[in-house]
Amino acid sequence: MTHMDILEELKRHPYEYARKYKSERGRPIVGYFCSYTPEELIFAADTLPFRLFGTGEHIRLADTHLQAYCCSLVKGALEDAMTGRLDFLDGVVFPHTCDTIQRLSDIWRLNLPLGFHMDVVLPVKLNALSSRRYMIDVLMEFRRNLENAFRKKITDEALLDSLNTYNRIRLLLQKIHDLKYEYPGVIAGEDLHSIMMASMIMDRSELADVLERIAGDLESRKNTSPSPPGERIVLSGGSCNLLDIYGIVEEAGAAVVGDDFCTGSRYYEGLLTIDMNPVEAIAERYLTRNVCPAKHSGLSTRADNIISVVRERKAGGVVFVLLKFCDPHAFDYPSLKGALDQEGIPSTLIEIEDQSSADGRVKTRLEAFIEMLKRKDRKEGELSGAGK
Amino acid sequence: MKEKDPEKEKRKIKSAARMKEIMTHYYIEAKTADQSGKKVAWITSGGPVEPLIAMEVIPIYPENHGAMIGASKMGKDLCEKAERMGYSSDLCSYACSDIACSPINGGPIGGLPRPDMLICCTNICGTVLKWYEIQARYYGAPLFILDTPFCHTDFPEQAKRYVRRQLDEYMDFLEKVCGRKIDYDKMKEVGKLSIEGQKLWKAVLDTATHRPAPLSAFDAFFHLALIVTLRGTAQVVEYYTLLLKEMNERIDAGIGAVENEQYRLLWDNIPIWYRTKWLSEKFASHGACLVADTYTSAWCGSLEYLNENDFIETMAEGYSRIYLNIGIDKMAEIVISLIDKYDADGIVMHSNRSCKPYSFGQYDIQKIVREKRKIPSLIIDADMVDERFFSESQVETRIDAFMEVIKGTSARE
Ligand code: SF4
Ligand code: SF4
Numbered sequence: 001m002t003h004m005d006i007l008e009e010l011k012r013h014p015y016e017y018a019r020k021y022k023s024e025r026g027r028p029i030v031g032y033f034c035s036y037t038p039e040e041l042i043f044a045a046d047t048l049p050f051r052l053f054g055t056g057e058h059i060r061l062a063d064t065h066l067q068a069y070c071c072s073l074v075k076g077a078l079e080d081a082m083t084g085r086l087d088f089l090d091g092v093v094f095p096h097t098c099d100t101i102q103r104l105s106d107i108w109r110l111n112l113p114l115g116f117h118m119d120v121v122l123p124v125k126l127n128a129l130s131s132r133r134y135m136i137d138v139l140m141e142f143r144r145n146l147e148n149a150f151r152k153k154i155t156d157e158a159l160l161d162s163l164n165t166y167n168r169i170r171l172l173l174q175k176i177h178d179l180k181y182e183y184p185g186v187i188a189g190e191d192l193h194s195i196m197m198a199s200m201i202m203d204r205s206e207l208a209d210v211l212e213r214i215a216g217d218l219e220s221r222k223n224t225s226p227s228p229p230g231e232r233i234v235l236s237g238g239s240c241n242l243l244d245i246y247g248i249v250e251e252a253g254a255a256v257v258g259d260d261f262c263t264g265s266r267y268y269e270g271l272l273t274i275d276m277n278p279v280e281a282i283a284e285r286y287l288t289r290n291v292c293p294a295k296h297s298g299l300s301t302r303a304d305n306i307i308s309v310v311r312e313r314k315a316g317g318v319v320f321v322l323l324k325f326c327d328p329h330a331f332d333y334p335s336l337k338g339a340l341d342q343e344g345i346p347s348t349l350i351e352i353e354d355q356s357s358a359d360g361r362v363k364t365r366l367e368a369f370i371e372m373l374k375r376k377d378r379k380e381g382e383l384s385g386a387g388k
Numbered sequence: 389m390k391e392k393d394p395e396k397e398k399r400k401i402k403s404a405a406r407m408k409e410i411m412t413h414y415y416i417e418a419k420t421a422d423q424s425g426k427k428v429a430w431i432t433s434g435g436p437v438e439p440l441i442a443m444e445v446i447p448i449y450p451e452n453h454g455a456m457i458g459a460s461k462m463g464k465d466l467c468e469k470a471e472r473m474g475y476s477s478d479l480c481s482y483a484c485s486d487i488a489c490s491p492i493n494g495g496p497i498g499g500l501p502r503p504d505m506l507i508c509c510t511n512i513c514g515t516v517l518k519w520y521e522i523q524a525r526y527y528g529a530p531l532f533i534l535d536t537p538f539c540h541t542d543f544p545e546q547a548k549r550y551v552r553r554q555l556d557e558y559m560d561f562l563e564k565v566c567g568r569k570i571d572y573d574k575m576k577e578v579g580k581l582s583i584e585g586q587k588l589w590k591a592v593l594d595t596a597t598h599r600p601a602p603l604s605a606f607d608a609f610f611h612l613a614l615i616v617t618l619r620g621t622a623q624v625v626e627y628y629t630l631l632l633k634e635m636n637e638r639i640d641a642g643i644g645a646v647e648n649e650q651y652r653l654l655w656d657n658i659p660i661w662y663r664t665k666w667l668s669e670k671f672a673s674h675g676a677c678l679v680a681d682t683y684t685s686a687w688c689g690s691l692e693y694l695n696e697n698d699f700i701e702t703m704a705e706g707y708s709r710i711y712l713n714i715g716i717d718k719m720a721e722i723v724i725s726l727i728d729k730y731d732a733d734g735i736v737m738h739s740n741r742s743c744k745p746y747s748f749g750q751y752d753i754q755k756i757v758r759e760k761r762k763i764p765s766l767i768i769d770a771d772m773v774d775e776r777f778f779s780e781s782q783v784e785t786r787i788d789a790f791m792e793v794i795k796g797t798s799a800r801e
Contacts (some may be wrong), residue, residue, distance in 0.1 A: 065751050067769075069478060069741040096538050099514045103748035105540060106716040110752055121537045121547070124510050124517060130553035131535065137546035294514055296533055299525050325478050327744065331518035334474030335525060351476075 003210045003217075004191055007198040014201050015080075018050055018088045021203065028090035028150065031114075033077070033104075034240070035262040036095040036122055036292065038139055038282050040272070043204055044154050044162035045146045047090070051200035052077045053241050055085070056354045065107050071325040072354035073241040074104045081112050091116035091149060093142075096124075097294040098328050116149045118142065125296040126287050135283040143279065159278040165204050166272060172211035173199060173268035179218045181313050184232070184255035186218050186225040189246030192256070196263055197242055231373045234310050235259040236336065236347075237321040238293075238329035243352055245321050252366035254373075257313040260306055266290055293328035302332060303339035310345050316373040318347040319366065346373060398643060401607060403631045410623060411613055418446045418501045427504040427566060430523065432516045433616050434686075435509035436534060436707050438582050438699070439559060441620040442575040443566055448500055449617050450519070453489070454482030458661025458773035460496040467774045469494070480742045481773035483519040490526055503529045505565045507558075511536040511713040513745045532561045536708040540715045543708055551704035579699025582620040583691070588628035589615045590688035595635040596679045597730055600644025602635045605655045605678035606668040607645060615687045650675035651794050654726055656682045656753075657738035657746050658772040663780075670784065674791040680730040682723060686711040689722070716749035720756040727761050734794045735765040742771050764797060766790040 010017050018029055028047040032039065042049040054076020061082040062075045080086050092114060094105035109117045120142050123131035147154055176195060180187050195214070199207060231254040235245060242263040246256050259265050270289040272281045290305050291297045310318060318340055322329050333349065340347050348369040350362050421428045429440050433451040440447045457463050463485055469492075470484035471477050477484075485495070493499035506529055508520035517533065524531035534554055537547040559570050592611070595602050603611075611631060618624045638644075653671065655678045660667065671678060694706040711719065727735070735757060740747050754765050766786060771777035 066748055067739055067741070067751075069744070070748060097514075099745040100748060102514075102538055103716065103745060106749055107752055109540070109715070110717060119538075119540045121540070123537070123550070124514070124535045125533045128533075128554070128557060130550055130557055133553070134537075134546060134550035137550070141544070141546065293518065296517055296521065299521055299531070322476070327479060327515060328518060330476040330479055331483075331515070331522065333476075335522060337474060 003213050004194065006210060007194045007202075008191075010202055011194045011197045014050075014053075014197070015055075015085055015088070017201065018048075021048065022088050025203075029088055031086060031089045031092040032095070033093075033101055034095045034097050034292075035267050036097055036286065036295075037093050037120065038142060038286075040159070040162045040166050040278075040282055041139070041143050041146060041154065042093065043165065044159045045150050045152060046158070047150065048203060049200075050089070052080070052086070052092075053197075054078075055080055056241070065111065066104075069325050071100055071240070071323050073323065073326075074100050076241070076354065078104060078107065081108065081114060086114065089114050091118065093118045093120060095119075096121040097292065098326070100325075100327070118145055118149075122286070124294070126291065127297040132283065132287060135286065136280055139279045139283055156278060160274070163272045163274060163278055163281060165208055167274070168208045169199065169204060169211060170268040170271060172208065172215050175215050176211065176218060177265070177268070179215070179222055181257040183222045183225050184257060185227055186222050189250040189256050190244060193242070193244045193246045196267070199267070200242075200263070230377075231255070231317070231370050232257040232313060232315040233370075234306065234313060234315045234318045235261065235264070235321060236306050236318050237261070237333070238323045238326045239263045239321055240323060240326070241354070243321070243323075245319075245352075248362065249319060249366060252363055252370055254316075254366075254370045257315050258309045260290060260302070260309065262292055265309075266292065293332040300339070303336055306336060307339060307343055307345070310340075310343075316346070316377065317369065318345060319369070320347060320349040322349065322351045324351055324353045346376065395647065399645060399647070401603065401611075401631075401634065403627070403634050404610065406630065407611060407614065407627060410618075410627060414617065415497055418448055419497070421446055421501055428501045429505045429507055430500070430503040430520070431507040432509045432512060432520070434512045434707065434710055434712070435507050436555070436558070436703060438578045438620045438703075439562055439570065439575060440507070441582075441618075442578045443562055443568075443570060445504075445562070445566065446501075447617065448503065450486045450500065450523070451482050452613060452617055453486050453495065453497075453500055454773055455659075455661050456496050457485045457489070459664070461662045461775065462495060463662060463771075463773035464775045466494060467776070477774075477776075478741070480513075480515045480519070481771055482742065483515055483522075485773055487519070487522055487526075490523065503527055505529055505561075506531045507534065508532070509534040509536060509707065511707055511710050513712065513743070515744075530561070530565055532558055534558060534707070536713060538713055539709055539718075541718075543705060547708065548704050551708055552701070555700065555703060576699065578620040579703075580696045581622060581625055583694055583696040583699070585615055585619055585621075585624035585628060586688040586691055586694075588625060588632060590685075590691065592628055592632050592635060593680065593685055593688070595632070595639060596645075598639050599652075599731075600642070600646065600649035601652070601677050601679045601730075602638035602643060602645060604645035604668065605681040605684065606659075606664050608681065608684040609659045609664060612684045612687065619687075644677065646672045646675070646677040648675055649677045651733045651791075651798060652677055652679045652731055653794075654678070654680050654682075654723070654730065654732040654735045655738070656723065656735060656750065657740045658683055658743060660738060660768070660770045660778060661772055662775050663770075663778060666780075670787055671791075674787075674795075676791060676794070678736065679732065680726050682711060682719070682726065685726065712745050716752050717756070719749065720753045723753055723757055724760055727757070727763065732763065733798055734763050734790070736790075737765060737767045738772075739767050739769045740772050741769070741777060742773065764790065764793045 062078040466485035469488035
């Protein structure tokens with residue numbers, strides 16, 4: 001099996017991986033949601049942080065707790081938990097982000113005896129002096145709670161090790177993405193998707209090694225890779241369930257060269273500062289990293305960021321991906337689109353209900369958008385030709 | 389002119405006229421603020437308004453605006469407008485209809501007065517954060533966020549410290565925008581009036597514990613506007629004193645909100661603004677009175693955490709531990725205490741697709757209530773403002789069926 005095969009297998013059967021991992025290593029597994037879960041602390045407690053995406057298999061039990069207007073990520077995760085598919089978990093961590101996750105935490109706590117239950121109520125605004133202090137307080141409390149749950153001290157040493165591992169993983173993810181952006185043909189979008197998914201599930205030390213090899217492979221074949229599809233696309237919006245939109249976009253004839261997903265660039269960007277108090281280093285990263293729409297750090301941070309990504313990567317346009325019933329992202333969409341319009345950057349929107357709903361309609365829409373970008377390119381080409 | 393029905397006239401709450409007067413005056417003052425030189429602040433319904441009152445800033449409540457839009461049946465139109473602006477139809481209809489009003493001065497009062505600042509308190513939802521960001525961008529006005537950490541099971545010390553620190557940041561923000569210092573003596577006075585207003589509001593709602601209840605939840609929906617918008621002023625105290633007096637007179641005279649009250653129900657969630665009259669008549673036709681609700685009681689629900697002699701210090705907790713900012717189990721406890729207090733025979737829950745933090749968890753609350761109090765419950769699927777999500781025939785059938793169950797259980801007792 002190649003390294004990619006390993007990751008792909010993991011993507012296809014994440015729960016099997018978890019079960020096997022647990023029985024073979026005897027290590028506890030901690031479920032979590034969202035990139036605002038301080039994984040570094042969980043990992044430092046010698047456990048496996050395991051992000052929950054929900055499998056989207058037909059919802060039955062979750063419907064007795066959540067109305068029809070709830071996003072499929074939250075419903076899917078609850079369904080998996082209630083049907084016993086997540087019985088390998090030793091506990092679950094709920095970061096406070098959107099209103100839906102907030103209530104999921106309550107429903108979970110009241111209905112599911114799946115080990116420990118921790119809420120990490122981080123600040124909503126990240127750009128005030130008071131929030132910095134509070135963020136650190138919450139992280140320190142989380143550290144204590146983990147220590148109590150596992151009856152084990154999380155030493156500064158272990159934490160530092162964890163920080164180093166995460167930095168290594170994030171640097172490698174950054175490198176792999178950079179290679180992809182510079183040489184889009186070097187790795188398929190679909191494979192990038194497998195990498196991201198595995199990164200939030202797999203044993204992190206092993207992951208770092210696998211990523212190292214993959215990055216090496218890509219590096220060595222970057223110059224001989226097939227020439228990439230013409231149009232360069234940046235993805236934006238919500239992808240809590242890490243839909244394989246990369247593959248879909250590439251199938252429609254473009255290459256993904258950037259994103260602002262919490263399951264994408266926001267997961268790996270921003271390194272942890274090693275020569276400061278490790279808990280403060282985690283806080284610092286959250287405070288300075290590109291922001292999620294459920295948090296606040298100024299009125300134009302997200303728009304500024306997406307525009308600069310488009311410019312930097314020389315992308316032709318943006319595809320917004322919205323998960324149905326996801327409030328924070330849906331609220332941000334019109335202003336982000338407006339900001340792109342002002343810059344003359346074309347964009348399109350696709351709304352996804354669940355993992356399986358990226359159907360023909362989505363593809364048609366993407367193809368039409370890419371066709372439009374191509375026409376625009378040709379026209380601009382002619383214009384600049386005529387000006388010579 | 390149509391003959392007035394004396395039976396109906398008798399049940400009309402007379403103070404309502406005064407209330408309308410106050411609200412009209414309030415909106416006129418707000419809309420002419422540019423002439424009076426007063427500053428206008430937009431603030432969330434659960435936000436700390438007291439410092440604004442102390443600073444003589446006019447508070448404006450976009451959520452109250454949303455309710456007015458709903459009640460005047462302009463919701464569908466404005467929500468569709470918001471969709472054309474790019475906002476999904478699955479978003480909060482208060483937010484969407486308000487956002488759609490801004491560029492066209494739309495809605496029942498021709499748009500809200502332009503804000504000089506926006507104050508967003510996150511104790512009710514994450515939606516207000518997005519909504520206020522959007523409006524702050526649109527109007528180019530400064531935004532202050534009061535972040536009240538969610539209390540799943542408790543309100544830890546560090547959260548309290550955090551909110552307390554932000555209150556200082558809030559005062560700094562106000563002083564900067566207003567260009568003058570806050571008068572802390574005035575602030576104390578406002579704090580006292582705020583608590584007095586909340587206590588009176590509570591006393592008004594409490595009168596519905598009597599049989600027959602002199603006012604229903606539908607009346608409370610209407611009279612709520614003052615405790616939301618003008619909390620901290622003498623006007624509120626004055627008005628609720630008047631209303632309380634009228635309620636006590638009704639009790640003495642045996643006047644109930646519903647003719648021949650036989651069943652007492654509890655309402656959960658935000659009203660269905662464009663159908664309050666229809667719903668109230670529908671329930672009344674079954675001899676049922678909605679005697680209390682989780683919505684209007686939220687504006688006096690955190691009195692236990694507030695101290696009128698130490699308002700600023702206790703505000704942090706008072707504004708954090710409110711109904712929508714606590715876990716589902718705590719909400720269920722409150723629902724059960726309302727059932728006991730008002731001796732309710734059943735509960736009507738509005739599953740409000742606009743408001744996720746209010747609606748997600750209702751099924752669990754329903755289950756807890758069923759286990760602990762064994763009373764029937766009804767869920768109505770709708771939206772508070774957008775009429776497109778209301779099916780009259782379906783709701784009617786469900787209410788009729790529910791009332792049959794209520795009649796059955798009450799008869800068996
Ligand atoms: S998809 Fe949206 S609504 Fe669902 S959990 Fe993620 S942020 Fe929340
Ligand atoms: S989401 Fe709910 S609490 Fe928030 S503004 Fe809308 S109706 Fe109000």
